[in-house]
Amino acid sequence: MPHTVDFTTVSTTGLETSPVAPALAGLRANEARYFKNKHDHTFTVEPAADAQAVVDWVHKILKDERDITIASPPLEATEFEVEGTKWAYVFYESGLSINVLYSLDPTGKRAVGFKLSDGMEVPEELGAFKFARQKSKLAGTIRGSYFVIKQEH
Structure with missing residues (x-):
């Protein structure tokens, strides 16, 4: 069942099994705030199994573009x-x-972004990437990186 991410009252609902659940909830809320403010879009999520x-x-x-397999289970x-x-x-x-981010226009921007919650280590499978730091009132320090998608997906 999808649920709306509230960025005024940050909740760890759905993320409780994460060792950095409060920081991950802040990161998720930060994304929800961005989409609401920039695009007036309400950010909803659902369990990964659904x-x-x-x-x-x-x-x-990830596999086709960079041969990356994420070790952690999706929530x-x-x-x-x-x-x-x-x-x-x-x-x-x-x-x-x-x-x-995948533009429906073939000439538009297409990229994969990675964001690391405050308190987590860089996963081994992403060790080749350099991460920039960003401060967030909701998530503390977010480290981020990305790569451009080259193929059609």
Whole structure:
């Protein structure tokens, strides 16, 4: 059952098994605030098991583009379209968040973003990436990186 992410009252609902659940909840709330403020889109998520097609699509892009397999189990996922761009998010037990920005226009932007929750280590499978730091009132320090998608997905 999908639920709306509240960015005024941060909740760990759905993320309780994560060792960094409060930071991951803040990261998820930070994304919800961004989409509400920038696109007037209400950010909803559902358990990963109920959004298996989204998780599979994200994992296929990671595998096909960079031969990356995420070791941590996915907890929640979502997929939506805003202003001609398909977005997918997967939130993992380790505290990792992966988002895919995929323009429906073949000449538009297409990328995979990684965000690490405050307090988590860089996963081994993402060790080749350099992570920039960003401060967030909701999530503390977020470390992020990305790569550009080259193939059609």
